[in-house]
Amino acid sequence: MKILVTELMWEDGIEELKKRGHSVDYDMVLSRKRRELLSLLPEYDALIVRNETKVDTEFLELAGKTQVIGRLGVGLDNIDLQGAKERNIPIISARNANATSVAEYVMAAMLDASRPLSEADADVRQENWDRKFFTGYELNNRTLGLIGMGEIAHRVAKRAKAFGMKVVGFDPFVAPFDHVVQETGIHQMEKLEDLLKESDFISLHVPLTKATKHLINRDNFSLMKQHAYVINSARGGLIHEQDLVEAVEANQIAGAYLDVLEKEPIEKDSPLAQVRSIRLSPHIAGLTIEAQSRTAMLIAEEVDRVLNDGQSLCRVN
Template structure:
């Protein structure tokens, strides 16, 4: 079975694939366009990609042997999930590999904001010595609002507690027992906006979260608040953020992700005061790159050679005939999951799924996954 490594992944991951009996690993020397990939897709069983290669419907349909697409990283915007599902192709990612890296970048940003480190550095490079201009604040005793308590949000909270911060958290899916273990206070968005000295975003981009931090929410915050987003671009309205920074309605902000990437050279963000910008460095550490490269390689080999699957974000592989029968149930299941999440209580720990009628004649696992996917959709992605 052929595995096509389309984007650069760690040598550790490549070596893992090359060592597996039964797999032929082909490593492309650069990112290929759709037109360049089409002629070589006929007998490919798996693809390993990062964010550069676009896995389109056309590519998937040109690969009748394709069984799995592995994303070395978290975001899968470059993969046509619907087309993959329709063709019985698994899409998996590596959500745990960059947790520490993104968490540490978030905390680095917080400390840089608190102590005006970028501004002080720029002043020194310019030949100045101006200690009074860069008086900062301490993290100790301050209140941190964490929006989203998944893997990364939870790790940020742990570190904040170690620094002596009070941590308030918003996440409709976190259980009280997990909140207690992390030593955080569960709170509403409104309460966090009113009380927090720092607010950090660790939520997925959805219709509900797009632009959720904007001029209206800024107006409810302290003028001394500092905002951070190392999660998904667009959750903070960039135009409103620039205006709030220029008007002094918030004290500072740090962004690693943007509404559109790469950030345009003439973006107003580049001229905003008290704003730290980095070019999406969340997973850019030696360790994180090794982790996600090895994880995606292991995920692909485990599935192709042993049938075991971790971190699938759509469904198990199905033959074409079964896939056609189960598709309506997958769509219905996801909608039912979304509805259940909106009607259910905060802190749900268990879902019970009962099958009846014709559904009992179909594989239950993909239907269950669709229900769970819909239910957790607003909370997953970190």
């Protein structure tokens, strides 16, 4: 069967699809060529996308032959799930394939905030030797607040606790005896406001929905500690970006680590890029060699399963 891949997919996943007898057309930037992409859709039995491809009503109407859509990742805000369901097109996500990589990104952000080694390196190369300025602090005994307590938060908590951190979490959909609380030892907070007040680092792990859009805003920044950092490796739009800029510039909080933005790629002259203590990365939290391979292989196997009339455990609609 014919499969179209519209964004970056690791080569081993593509080879796996070919090995299973499928014809694969791959253009890693096709998502940015909307008209061309739409013109190709009627030809394909399956489509594989990432986060840039807008799977909306227009897209689905043209994908009349499509039997399954694979999502190379777990975020689904770019996909009209209800529209796909009405057309009986299963959406397959790469369930937990990049969870470890995202968890390690969060740890890297906290370590960078507490011990900015790249800045120290740059300073030494300018023939300085300012040991007092680069005196950092320990993560041990610091408090990490997790907003959202799913699989990634679970893995972040395990690593943070190994560093001696106190971990608190807020998630109205997690019950007191769920494993992330009972087995990981996260202290569950009843109110988001209490988590914000208590945490030295705040890491977001929720999907982008109408309810979570701009979840972190001016009102919430005013509750945080002055030395707190916000880490967003989940979805752009969870943080009100202008409110963040103002909060950092006013020294309400220390800074932020943003791997995702409301508009990607970053816009020219974005205020975010003008604030030194707001650290930016190009949506790479889940992009390690290992995660890329796992994601590509999982989607290849699950798309093939659906094309052969099987049922996928990774179906989300």
